[in-house]
Amino acid sequence: MSTENLIADLVRDFQPVIRASRPGVLFAKWSAVSLLYVAIGTLFIGTRNDLAEMWSELDSIVHTLLVLSVAVLAATIAFKASIPDRAQRFLIMSLFVALTAWFAWIVIAVVTAGEPHAGHGWKCVRNIVVIALPLGALMYSMISRAAPLRTGTVGWLAALSAAAAADFATRFICRNDHAVHSLIWHFLPVLALSCAGVLLGRVAFRWEGARRSAGAEVQR
């Protein structure tokens, strides 16, 4: 089929479309809903009773802010990447810096800490998953209305953002601040969820699949 014929077919197939929302608007909506959900979820599950003490320790504050920055940066890049455009190199670099800093912070704490005290953290994993699922589902549904080109990467970013936001919430619930516990029962589950997001992204963002079938129809 020649390009001329293809253009003629695409014009014949043409219909008006509803323009996608701006990434900034999507991010603002998602953040507002997430903040509300995280607040309600945290209160519903029950906050830790040493919350004031947690906020008085620099270690804890830096750790919490690192988790929050990963969630915010991953969400920002995921929404921006849902529109075909140039890569946001500065944001991507910032995310990797934040993610590395988060990991390094925990590893340094593990090395410098005395007795390992990982404890049983299945409840933390459950909380992260329960809080992350609706946040992730909302983000996937918002992004799937746009046109992400790198579906796996965007899926990873969306899942990372939802999981990091859930871990941010879990830090207000879990009383165990030990580094080994944070590594095994908080950081690794977030990483695992974000990896699952790659596969999910490839399945959930099917607009390219739809494109192929539309292309097939056009070519017939």
Add this chain to the structure above:
Amino acid sequence: MNPARDQRLAELLVQAQSGDQTAYESFLREASEVLRVYLAKRMTSAPDRIEDVLQETLLTVHRARHSFLLGRPIGPWLYAICQHRMTEFYRRHRRTEAIEISTDLQESTLPEESSTEADGRGALVWEALMRLPQKQREIIESLKVRDLSVKEAALQAGMSESAVKVTAFRGYQRIRQMLDGKRK
């Protein structure tokens, strides 16, 4: 893309998003000219495939036309889609090329041996072939023993041609591994 053209294309696409079919046709024609030049500069190793990638890009543009945002320059949006399709093309192309090269290598290495060596090696290859999973064995037998073409083997096995090539490639790899294992 010069700013005047960028603005014109952006205006056409915005009109098209609202339902103007004529604007959409003009947009596609002008965009295809811009993209053809863009691809010609980058696809110097496969100039005969420029039209294929251009058509795939136009299809993606068609499906993603709702994602162009009002007030944004159209160049980065259009080139990002084109770049993505070009990368996909090269990824597919590299994979196919690797399979074809491997198949050719298998064919070219076998006949240059003395008859005794060839007999011994042939027996080993035959033994390795017999140990392959049924599907791989059948495909390699069709291609190498019965001397069928890939197309004929695909028809006979009820598979696509590329699936036949992939299956054969995996079979060759497995045979090579078995032979290497025996040599050690």
